[in-house]
Amino acid sequence: MSPALPFPIRTECPPGACTCERERLLEDPQGDTRILRLTREEEKILLARLENIASYDDLKHMQARLQANLGIVVSITPSVHEVRTVRGIGIHLAEQAGLCRKTRQAIPAAIRRCLESKPEIAYAILDENDLFGGTGF
Structure with missing residues (x-):
């Protein structure tokens, strides 16, 4: 039986439906259990918040909060090839024990929906990552 946590x-996901290794994380006394605080209800709130990000600074703030509070590292980078739509912007979550497979897919999808509704944030991502490749424009 896993130890009781103070929160x-x-x-747990149905057996065989997920690869989150939740039980292994709970059994490890040195394991980072912050991710387990993200209950399904909290996840819905988080996804709504991510979809409604208002600015690039807000997006950076949310990335920092996800890492500080849950240990989730989100990297957002444009493709090395041409970026014609927000699909050309890569949104990846670092491997992490306890992070549900569905959550691993839902967070990037919510950020992508935000970028589609607010293209100025996508432009800021491209600008930060040297949109013009140092050509002086």
């Missing part, structure tokens, strides 16, 4: 944790 509510995410319920």
